[in-house]
Amino acid sequence: xxxxxxxxxxxxxxxxxxxxxxxxxxxxxxxxxxxxxxxxxxxxxxxxxxxxxxxxxxxxxxxxxxxxxxxxxxxxxxxxxxxxxxxxxxxxxxxxxxxxxxxxxxxxxxxxxxxxxxxxxxxxxxxxxxxxxx
Amino acid sequence: xxxxxxxxxxxxxxxxxxxxxxxxxxxxxxxxxxxxxxxxxxxxxxxxxxxxxxxxxxxxxxxxxxxxxxxxxxxxxxxxxxxxxxxxxxxxxxxxxxxxxxxxxxxxxxxxxxxxxxxxxxxxxxxxxxxxxx
Numbered sequence: 001x002x003x004x005x006x007x008x009x010x011x012x013x014x015x016x017x018x019x020x021x022x023x024x025x026x027x028x029x030x031x032x033x034x035x036x037x038x039x040x041x042x043x044x045x046x047x048x049x050x051x052x053x054x055x056x057x058x059x060x061x062x063x064x065x066x067x068x069x070x071x072x073x074x075x076x077x078x079x080x081x082x083x084x085x086x087x088x089x090x091x092x093x094x095x096x097x098x099x100x101x102x103x104x105x106x107x108x109x110x111x112x113x114x115x116x117x118x119x120x121x122x123x124x125x126x127x128x129x130x131x132x133x134x
Numbered sequence: 135x136x137x138x139x140x141x142x143x144x145x146x147x148x149x150x151x152x153x154x155x156x157x158x159x160x161x162x163x164x165x166x167x168x169x170x171x172x173x174x175x176x177x178x179x180x181x182x183x184x185x186x187x188x189x190x191x192x193x194x195x196x197x198x199x200x201x202x203x204x205x206x207x208x209x210x211x212x213x214x215x216x217x218x219x220x221x222x223x224x225x226x227x228x229x230x231x232x233x234x235x236x237x238x239x240x241x242x243x244x245x246x247x248x249x250x251x252x253x254x255x256x257x258x259x260x261x262x263x264x265x266x267x268x
Contacts, residue, residue, distance in 0.1 A: 004164055006185025007141060010215055014258045023257050027232045028217075028225075030138055050217060051140025052186050057258070077259030078212040081144055083162075083184060091162075098161045123157050124148045124191070125211030 002090035008082040008131045009054040013071050017046050017059045020076075024048055024055060043067055080117070082129035088114045091130055107132070136224035142216040142265045143188040147205050151180050151193045154210075158182055158189060177201055214251070216263035222248045225264055241266070 014020040017035060025032050025048070033047040033054075042065035046057040058079065060068035070079060085091045088107045095102060095118065104116035107130075118128040148154040151169060159166050159182070167181040167188075176199035180191040192213065194202035204213060219225045222241045229236060229252065238250035241264075252262040 001163065004162060004184060007144065007187050007189075010141065010144060010212075012258055012260055020258045023234065027229055027234050027256075028138060028262075029135065029228070050138060053141050055141075055215075074208075075259055077254070078144075078215060081189075081212060094163070095161055100157065100161050120211070122161075124146055124154045125209050126146055128162075 002087040005084045007053045008084040009056045011056045011079045013079040020057045080127035088132040136221040139218045141187045142218040143190045145190045145213045147213040148191050154191045214261035222266040
């Protein structure tokens with residue numbers, strides 16, 4: 001049966017990654033792994049390892065994305081929680097059977113990983129990302 | 135120098151722990167460790183291990199707490215991010231020197247642990263809890 005293995009990352013939406021790194025890197029002392037442009041998600045992302053997980057600082061690079069809309073409406077803060085699963089297809093099947101509302105009914109396949117989002121209506125307001133390394 | 139070791143927990147504020155466990159335990163398949171009444175924080179908390187971290191579902195048990203006010207204003211969702219540090223006093227000193235706004239200028243000492251909150255004004259909107267096992 002599909003199982004959650006760990007927290008993969010906590011994503012924090014920010015207005016300006018360079019400004020945000022002041023706290024997370026310089027003040028808190030975490031190490032920045034790298035910053036990546038993610039045009040498919042109209043954002044750039046700073047990856048900051050913390051134990052077996054990561055904190056991801058996400059800055060929208062366009063006004064017409066879900067992340068930009070979230071930032072406009074709710075301000076900076078935690079955006080989603082990503083958990084790593086060993087069998088994302090099995091997990092999505094189980095969630096569907098149980099009537100959980102999904103944003104992605106089937107997993108999106110990207111190089112090295114598969115991912116899907118569960119709708120906050122089914123998760124006590126938390127946007128949950130499921131993630132499997134492949 | 136004080137260092138962050140891992141994500142200790144992500145706290146999710148919910149209206150009703152039993153209802154919330156439907157998703158996190160029954161549907162997602164995570165195991166509930168235990169539920170605890172925390173009168174000092176006017177809440178009860180479900181502890182759900184995920185890898186080296188935990189998800190904590192927090193239900194306010196009184197209307198006059200910060201958590202209840204948050205729930206009223208923002209609805210259910212992620213409330214704070216707790217990171218484990220090896221030297222919380224050293225970390226608080228460093229943050230103060232760097233001008234970071236703290237909710238607790240000195241760590242609160244509880245049986246087995248010390249903790250302090252950093253103000254979201256200094257952390258891109260994320261309520262950050264620092265936590266040290268002692």
